[in-house]
Each structure stands twice: as C-alpha cells, then as structure tokens.
Amino acid sequence: MNRISFALILLGLAPFLLSCGSKPNPRTLVMIIESSPTNLDPRVGIDASSERIHELIFDDLLERDEHLNVRPALAERWDIPDRLTYIFHLHHGVKFHDGGPLTARDVKWTFDSMLQGKIRSTKTAAYRFVDRVEARDDYTVVFHLKEPFATLLWNLSDGAMGIVPYGSGDEISRQPIGSGPFRFISAEPDKEVIIERNSDYWGEKARLERVRFIVVPDTTTRALELRKGSADIVNNALTSDLVLALEREPNLEVLHGPGTVLNYLAFNLRDPILKDVRVRRAIAFAINRQPMIEYLWRGFAQPAASVLPRQSWAYNAEVPGYDYDPQRARQILDTAGYRAVGGVRFHLTMKTSTE
Secondary structure (H helix, E strand, C coil): CCCEEEEEEEEEEEEEEEECCCCCCCCEEEEEECCCCCCCCCCCCCCHHHHHHHHHHCCCCEEECCCCCEEECCEEEEEEEECCEEEEEECCCCECCCCCECCHHHHHHHHHHHHCCCCCCHHHHHHCCEEEEEEEECCEEEEEECCCCCCCCHHHECCCCCCCCCCCCHHHHCCCCCCCCEEEEEEECCCEEEEEECCCCCCCCCCCCEEEEEECCCHHHHHHHHHCCCCCEEECCCCHHHHHHHCCCCCEEEEEEEEEEEEEEEEECCCCCCCCHHHHHHHHHHCCHHHHHHHHCCCCEEECCCCCCCCCCCCCCCCCCCCCCHHHHHHHHHHCCCCCECCECCCCCCCCCCC
16 A cells, blocks of 8 residues: 655635525425435445435434534434443434334444445445444444544544444445435436435434435536526535636525535655655645635635644644745755756656546
C-alpha cells in the first residue's frame, strides 16, 4: 500500500437550491442526484447517492449533531466500562418497515455479516478492530474490541452503518428494508429512486409524504430542471457559476451552510522527492488558494487548515497553517537542495480529474 500525505486546499460550503414553483405532484419532493446509487445495502454502498438514501431508509445506532458530536439514535444510551468494551442499550418498540421488531440480534447480524465475510464490503476495514459483537439480550448490544478504537462511536453514526434485519443478504440491495423515517418504494437504474414516509416511524416523523430522487448526470441539465420547476432541490451538484446565475431566478432560493467537502493534494511518500517533508511544506506555501476561492469557487469555499471543518467539536484553530508565501517556499527548497536550474527545480506528475 502506498503511503500518502496531503496538503489542505479548500473546504467547500454547501449550497442548496430550492425551487419555489409548482409541479405535477405537490405531495412529492423531487431531488436531483448526479448518479444512481451503486448499492442500497447500507453495509456496501459508499457513494454519495447511496449514502444519502441510506440515511432516510435505515437507522444507525448513533447520530451526529451540528458540531459533529455523537448522540443517541437507535441506541438510547451507551456505556464504556473499559477501553475494549462498548455496551449499547437500544430503544424499545422500534420496527422495520416489514413490521418485524428491531432487536440486538439484528444489530449483531448487521456487523457479523460483514466481519465474517458473508457480505463483501469495503466498509469492513472501518471495523477491523472489532473482535466480536454480542447480543446480550433483546435490547443490549456489546462490542468487544481487539484494541482501543477511538473512532468506533463515529463509525456507528449517521450513515456509517444502517441496521438491517437479521438474515439479510444481497437481496436487500434490490429491496431494502430498514427502520428509518422513509420506506423504499421503487428504483430504476439511471432514472429514479422513490421512497415514501414511514407513518409508523419510532422517532420524529417526516413531514414529506414522498421523495423522488431523479438521476441527472449533466450539470447544465440539472440547472434547467430546477428553472422549469420539474425538480425541487439539488445539493452541491452545480458549478459555482450556475449557482450564482440561479440566485437571480425569482422561483429559486439558494441556502448556504457550512460544508465538510475537502479538496486536497495527496502526496505519495514513496516518491524520492515528495518523501522529503521540506518539499511538501514548500508546496503548501507555494499554493495561492485565494484566487481559487474567488474565481473558481465564487466564494463558496474557504481555506482549510485541518481535515476537520470549523464546526467540529475537535477543530483546533491553533494548528499552524500554510498561508501563501512564495518566498518562503523558495527558501525551503533551496535549503533542501532543490535549487532552480533554468527556472526548474524538479518535475512531478499529478493525477487529477476534469472537474
């Protein structure tokens, strides 16, 4: 496995666009997504479309507040008697969409099916320090760890791992059954996913009767769907220029909020040049982020000084930053032995996308 490091570039803000016009079915909210969900099984799907829908169909043991602190969800409380034992006490009376009760056996199966290889998933790595999961009784689940695991609670919250019924296999990707505020109705690849309100939801019930996710891969077409009123909302799926243009539309409203989308440069530390921390620091000092924010992002981003967003409880504003300082960058490279020869110090290859 290649070892990597990274330089923080931009932390995106989250613009939502809402349509205020009329549409054929006022009881259905139409939300644009860029692509079809790859897998509606919450143990497997990791793309943005899948996770957005998972969070509505399935419940996690925990959830996160606006400061990214974990708080109760399916688990009404938890105890940590020692660093290798986490005990979760489940809400009583929670039911899956098919009417079956959600108990500790379902929680245990959700994780066992991954950890024991019954379900193949890249998410398994996130629970590699879990030794075993015990269903102590119907409403008590115990996670036994191989070693201390500081991020376990985070990895059990908000879209990380929705709980599925005991015995669920691959079929749940085609007909998902969860306990969340919405139930699955239908899905047509590359076209749409439809969910509707779960009237028997154990928590706060959804105000919307139905949500239709329509797949619109092209950015310009997304904007047109909003303008003509055939869609209600899009989240972080338009260019900054399009957002600015749509802000002038009388039937559209743009809502801005703190985001957690991080843009960064990742360095391959096996590279003979990049393995020198001085080179990486010089690159960080040599990047002028302000023009990117002003001209590319149109103000919908801010410089990132950490992998954590500012609203996180763990954000540390005292961490040293790398403000634009080309003179310092040149000095560092000179000291590291990479003096300019004909205006060139070294060559690097960068892999990037077209967006």
